[in-house]
Amino acid sequence: MTRSLSSASAPSPSAAAAPLIEAAGLGVRRDGRWLVRNVSLSVRPGEIVTLIGPNGSGKSTTVKAMLGVLSADEGRIERRAGLKVGYVPQKLAVDWTLPLTVERMMRLVANHPRAAIEESLAATGVAHLVGAEMRNLSGGEFQRVLLARAIAGRPDLLVLDEPVQGVDFNGEVALYELIGRIRRETGCGILLVSHDLHIVMAETDTVICLNGHVCCQGPPRIVAESDEYARLFGPRARGALAVYAHHHDHAHLPDGRVVSVDTDGTVHDHLHDAACGCDGEGPSHHDHHHHHHHGGAHSHPPHGTGGEAA
């Protein structure tokens, strides 16, 4: 059933490096049922691998089994010796009614030096919140703190399970841009879990489409065009992956500025936010013709049914 889809374009620069983490034929069985089976995937340094799939398709289970958080019943997991992992789980078992400052949260698992804490909070755009109470943070601020905590230990591998949950659409774009920047600046590998189809793809090298098993995998554009993907997500999702990736010509800075980015990655620090169509359009007509129908919703119906478009 597993289909490996390849494109005609050159392999990603990391293709030659040994994987940081690798699963081969991974299976997890609970209560007499296989939650996932026959899952094989790897993440190499500098590579972004994104797991997509419907609710309950085994994305979190796969990630947890790869990290050793839960035990696998079949297959093989290999992690590079001494691998440092920064993990943002989908759910945190913490009582958020208790007082806990951002600074203490940053030290909860590992006692990072003050400088590392400040540096990573600054990198995720929330340095000013170091003394704030976790319970008072907005959804987007909360996710930024979790991301800061994950990068504070300078991981070789970042594992982010739905890192933009509860984050508004602009915040979502900014967070994905930030994750891309972390990859470029630190060279770490990133394993991302998402069920958002339209936006996660901008910087992803490999998309793995899960549905209890690996349904298909490959570069985003190729996956988006595959029949397996259309069967899993329906024909309306088809354009979603590809279109965003095609027009990745600008970046959103944490302070809200939009800068243009050349195809070679050069950033130009001039504003052209009036020309940015990223922040409210439905995915299937995200073609950068600069029309502005701002639906504003987190999940965009492909044809503007939730927005002002009649």
Ligand SMILES: Nc1ncnc2c1ncn2[C@@H]1O[C@H](COP(=O)(O)OP(=O)(O)OP(=O)(O)O)[C@@H](O)[C@H]1O
């Ligand atoms: N410990 C467990 N025991 C039994 N079933 C489990 C256990 N953990 C998860 N499941 C089930 O396994 C399936 C896969 O769950 P998982 O959390 O991996 O899905 P997911 O793809 O991450 O979903 P979502 O998009 O909703 O987060 C679900 O049907 C879930 O109910």
